[in-house]
Amino acid sequence: MLPAAFLSRMERQLGDEYADFLRAYDRPLQKGLRLGRKAEGHSLSLPFGLSPVPWAENGFIYDPETRPGKHPYHEAGVYYLQEPSAMAPAAMLGARPGERVLDLCAAPGGKSTQIAAAMGDTGLLVANEIHPKRAKILSRNIERMGISNALVLNMHPRDLERQFPEFFDRIMVDAPCSGEGMFRKEEAAVNDWSEETVAMCAARQKEILRSAAAMLRPGGVLCYSTCTFAPAEDEGVMAWMLSEFSEFSPVEIEAPWFDPARPEWSEPKDERVRAGFRLWPHKLEGEGHFLMLLRKAGDGGENPPDPTIGLPMPRELDGFRKELEITLPEGRLIQFGQSICLVPPDCPDLRGLKVLRPGLELGTIKKGRFEPAHALALWLRSCGRTLDLPSDSDAVLRYLHGEVIPGAQNGWTLITVDRISLGWAKGSGGQMKNHFPKGIRWV
Numbered sequence: 001m002l003p004a005a006f007l008s009r010m011e012r013q014l015g016d017e018y019a020d021f022l023r024a025y026d027r028p029l030q031k032g033l034r035l036g037r038k039a040e041g042h043s044l045s046l047p048f049g050l051s052p053v054p055w056a057e058n059g060f061i062y063d064p065e066t067r068p069g070k071h072p073y074h075e076a077g078v079y080y081l082q083e084p085s086a087m088a089p090a091a092m093l094g095a096r097p098g099e100r101v102l103d104l105c106a107a108p109g110g111k112s113t114q115i116a117a118a119m120g121d122t123g124l125l126v127a128n129e130i131h132p133k134r135a136k137i138l139s140r141n142i143e144r145m146g147i148s149n150a151l152v153l154n155m156h157p158r159d160l161e162r163q164f165p166e167f168f169d170r171i172m173v174d175a176p177c178s179g180e181g182m183f184r185k186e187e188a189a190v191n192d193w194s195e196e197t198v199a200m201c202a203a204r205q206k207e208i209l210r211s212a213a214a215m216l217r218p219g220g221v222l223c224y225s226t227c228t229f230a231p232a233e234d235e236g237v238m239a240w241m242l243s244e245f246s247e248f249s250p251v252e253i254e255a256p257w258f259d260p261a262r263p264e265w266s267e268p269k270d271e272r273v274r275a276g277f278r279l280w281p282h283k284l285e286g287e288g289h290f291l292m293l294l295r296k297a298g299d300g301g302e303n304p305p306d307p308t309i310g311l312p313m314p315r316e317l318d319g320f321r322k323e324l325e326i327t328l329p330e331g332r333l334i335q336f337g338q339s340i341c342l343v344p345p346d347c348p349d350l351r352g353l354k355v356l357r358p359g360l361e362l363g364t365i366k367k368g369r370f371e372p373a374h375a376l377a378l379w380l381r382s383c384g385r386t387l388d389l390p391s392d393s394d395a396v397l398r399y400l401h402g403e404v405i406p407g408a409q410n411g412w413t414l415i416t417v418d419r420i421s422l423g424w425a426k427g428s429g430g431q432m433k434n435h436f437p438k439g440i441r442w443v
Contacts, residue, residue, distance in 0.1 A: 085286030109141030181288025218298025325384030
């Protein structure tokens with residue numbers, strides 16, 4: 001049962017469209033997936049009845065009768081399961097290779113992984129989440145999608161602001177909101193809704209945007225998005241932003257699939273807010289969303305790389321990569337806890353930051369031997385020693401369950417599924433000891 005106050009407001013807003021809007025709640029949910037970079041160069045037959053999402057490159061709606069989350073390709077990071085409308089903000093942000101990009105409210109990682117795909121494993125992506133449990137999920141999804149240039153943080157935006165003044169070329173603010181656009185798919189959003197929640201969310205969104213404004217370089221672009229219909233959280237917040245920060249102006253973009261924002265629905269009213277977009281569930285195959293792009297005046301010039309010097313290459317790691325013919329991405333080596341990690345060239349000094357994942361985890365050195373990390377396996381596109389398992393084989397299912405599998409290779413071996421990296425095994429005596437992480441094994 002939808003809240004009466006919500007329905008009353010929607011009827012006032014939509015007028016003649018209100019009946020169509022209500023009928024959308026009886027329509028089956030549209031479920032989507034977005035192919036990641038690991039799908040590139042592979043002719044994959046995806047058995048999910050896919051149809052394209054017009055506003056997102058490599059985005060698709062899949063047949064709800066299929067279960068792509070239970071396919072080996074999901075564990076290999078071939079795709080990310082993402083609601084179709086949720087693909088729009090990162091697509092509109094337009095991140096480019098080599099840039100510095102911040103996803104300020106990043107969990108569970110859909111927009112971060114979409115941004116990373118657009119950046120092509122170059123530049124620096126900072127994916128931040130304030131809630132520790134959600135930040136761990138974010139970190140896991142960054143790893144699963146084979147992303148090497150992401151710094152995953154667990155920080156309050158105000159603390160982040162002090163570390164990154166005018167640092168980023170682009171910032172995504174997918175703000176915590178009242179979740180009205182997700183009422184069809186999340187019962188908790190309905191139960192938690194109230195008019196007081198809408199007001200509380202709007203106040204929080206403004207504070208988050210204050211921090212984002214301070215971290216965006218002159219000339220940079222910010223994308224603000226929500227999954228709510230509430231004007232107070234959408235047009236109202238954007239009107240406040242344009243009034244509070246005179247250096248920001250709307251970015252006009254072409255998005256013929258969406259409706260323009262409605263400045264007349266909010267206080268304060270600002271006609272410039274019409275440059276934003278509303279995504280309506282009765283007008284497209286997706287849920288409710290709002291998004292708007294803003295540009296900060298000025299020209300930030302070139303961002304010089306951080307001068308911090310990394311660790312020398314440990315001989316154990318050097319021997320491992322030579323033996324398996326692995327070429328590592330650009331970056332510098334650091335010690336992070338027990339792990340050796342490769343951080344992107346633009347990565348700042350990590351002191352003062354609460355870091356969950358500093359770039360690409362390579363592995364650890366134990367008793368004079370290098371033991372590779374699962375993250376390294378998922379990042380790899382090629383390796384000198386592999387064992388390929390067909391996606392429809394019993395062998396790949398046994399591997400995902402953590403079982404020993406047969407194999408003639410000796411030593412560390414990259415397990416692939418249809419030639420896409422999946423994890424590590426270590427061969428000896430015709431058997432491959434399974435190194436697929438215990439915490440994510442299929443049960």
